[in-house]
Amino acid sequence: MASIVVTGANGFIGVEIVRALAARGDRVAAFDVAVGPALRALAEGGGRVTIVPGEISEWHHVANLIRDHRPDAVVHCAAIVGVVASAQAPFATMRVNVGGALNVFEAMRLFGVTRVLNLSTEEIYGDFRAARIDESHPCFPSMPYGISKFAVEQIGRDYARDHGLDVVNLRTCWVYGPGLPRPRVPKILVDAAVEGRALHIPSGGDFRVDHVYVDDLVSGVLAALDKPEHRFDAYHIASGEAPSLAEIVDVVDDLVPGARITVGPGHYAFGDRVRVARKGALDIARAAAELGYRPRFDIRRGLAAYIDARRAAR
Numbered sequence: 423m424a425s426i427v428v429t430g431a432n433g434f435i436g437v438e439i440v441r442a443l444a445a446r447g448d449r450v451a452a453f454d455v456a457v458g459p460a461l462r463a464l465a466e467g468g469g470r471v472t473i474v475p476g477e478i479s480e481w482h483h484v485a486n487l488i489r490d491h492r493p494d495a496v497v498h499c500a501a502i503v504g505v506v507a508s509a510q511a512p513f514a515t516m517r518v519n520v521g522g523a524l525n526v527f528e529a530m531r532l533f534g535v536t537r538v539l540n541l542s543t544e545e546i547y548g549d550f551r552a553a554r555i556d557e558s559h560p561c562f563p564s565m566p567y568g569i570s571k572f573a574v575e576q577i578g579r580d581y582a583r584d585h586g587l588d589v590v591n592l593r594t595c596w597v598y599g600p601g602l603p604r605p606r607v608p609k610i611l612v613d614a615a616v617e618g619r620a621l622h623i624p625s626g627g628d629f630r631v632d633h634v635y636v637d638d639l640v641s642g643v644l645a646a647l648d649k650p651e652h653r654f655d656a657y658h659i660a661s662g663e664a665p666s667l668a669e670i671v672d673v674v675d676d677l678v679p680g681a682r683i684t685v686g687p688g689h690y691a692f693g694d695r696v697r698v699a700r701k702g703a704l705d706i707a708r709a710a711a712e713l714g715y716r717p718r719f720d721i722r723r724g725l726a727a728y729i730d731a732r733r734a735a736r
């Protein structure tokens with residue numbers, strides 16, 4: 423039984439990591455500025471999950487968290503997430519994402535905790551230079567979100583070199599599944615299909631990006647956590663495939679009889695102010711070889727599971 427701190431534990435991904443850790447018997451200190459019903463239910467069921475409310479950019483909150491719990495490892499998820507949110511709040515993005523991670527690394531150094539899994543993102547690469555990229559792809563992020571997440575990776579490398587921290591960056595892509603909070607694909611497609619609403623997305627049919635089902639991401643996180651030593655400090659935890667948005671729309675239309683979803687051709691857009699980088703598939707060969715990572719959900723299976731959960735929640 424291990425003792426794990428999860429930051430951002432109330433989030434879409436964080437709460438699933440907490441659930442999986444508790445289910446296998448680990449003790450979890452679940453740190454977040456917000457507490458919702460799913461996390462509260464986990465804390466009430468079985469006594470393995472302790473909620474620690476706190477602000478990641480406040481040094482004393484993070485220092486107390488690490489000092490009081492002295493975990494075997496930290497899974498760092500807390501962040502302001504997504505290019506749209508970061509464009510709307512660039513200062514807060516830097517304060518929370520960069521300042522928050524610095525607090526985590528510094529508190530770990532101070533209290534002798536060495537291992538942290540940092541949830542990172544394909545946004546650190548900027549525009550992909552190929553349809554499928556591996557972890558050695560150059561990093562030229564261009565929005566506050568990607569820039570902040572790349573800064574965290576680099577700061578983690580300093581802490582690894584100078585202070586012996588064991589910082590492992592798990593770079594994932596467009597994670598989806600029940601509870602996805604952001605109004606982007608495939609959530610907007612699934613919501614419209616399940617609610618029987620027609621939806622036309624004006625452009626994006628040709629846009630390809632790696633979509634990873636949340637359960638697969640969680641399995642990759644656990645595999646990285648359980649590996650005693652890492653030869654690499656970054657892994658792609660994704661699906662390894664990049665279906666086009668037109669293909670995804672076809673799958674949703676096929677899975678939900680009567681769905682009326684259509685998409686125009688071309689590149690995807692987050693409104694008219696935020697440019698979406700050129701993307702593709704994340705090569706998962708390193709995670710497969712080093713961690714034994716094997717995603718179980720291709721896009722059809724993942725969407726079917728997501729739609730089932732969405733229907734059940736209605």
Ligand SMILES: NC(=O)c1ccc[n+]([C@@H]2O[C@H](COP(=O)([O-])OP(=O)(O)OC[C@H]3O[C@@H](n4cnc5c(N)ncnc54)[C@H](O)[C@@H]3O)[C@@H](O)[C@H]2O)c1
Binds near residue numbers: 479498595603
């Ligand atoms: N969802 C994706 O598609 C995706 C893709 C790549 C990487 N990631 C990374 O995974 C991690 C989790 O993402 P998510 O999708 O669960 O996002 P989310 O927004 O659902 O969760 C983030 C959590 O962090 C918490 N948080 C935000 N600011 C905080 C603060 N100042 N102090 C304490 N807690 C704070 C939020 O309350 C929230 O519960 C993030 O680090 C993100 O960059 C997510």
